[in-house]
């Protein structure tokens with residue numbers, strides 16, 4: 001798993017290079033209240049963020065080839081279950 005904090009360029013490069021990968025979106029200090037799992041190709045977590053926003057600032061991105069790794073991270077390290085994005089249905 002690779003975690004991107006204050007590194008939008010690194011994050012966008014990762015999802016471009018791993019179209020079959022997965023992304024766990026969490027707070028900067030991961031908490032059980034906000035754990036969302038996406039496919040790397042999901043439009044919610046790629047492209048240009050809304051004006052004045054960043055991909056890896058208030059919310060950070062944990063990226064992995066296998067979703068099980070991110071679900072495990074959510075459970076063990078963040079204390080909650082990862083919620084599946086309704087758009088990309090990871």
Ligand SMILES: [Zn+2]
Nearest residue numbers: 038042085088
């Ligand atoms: Zn999604």
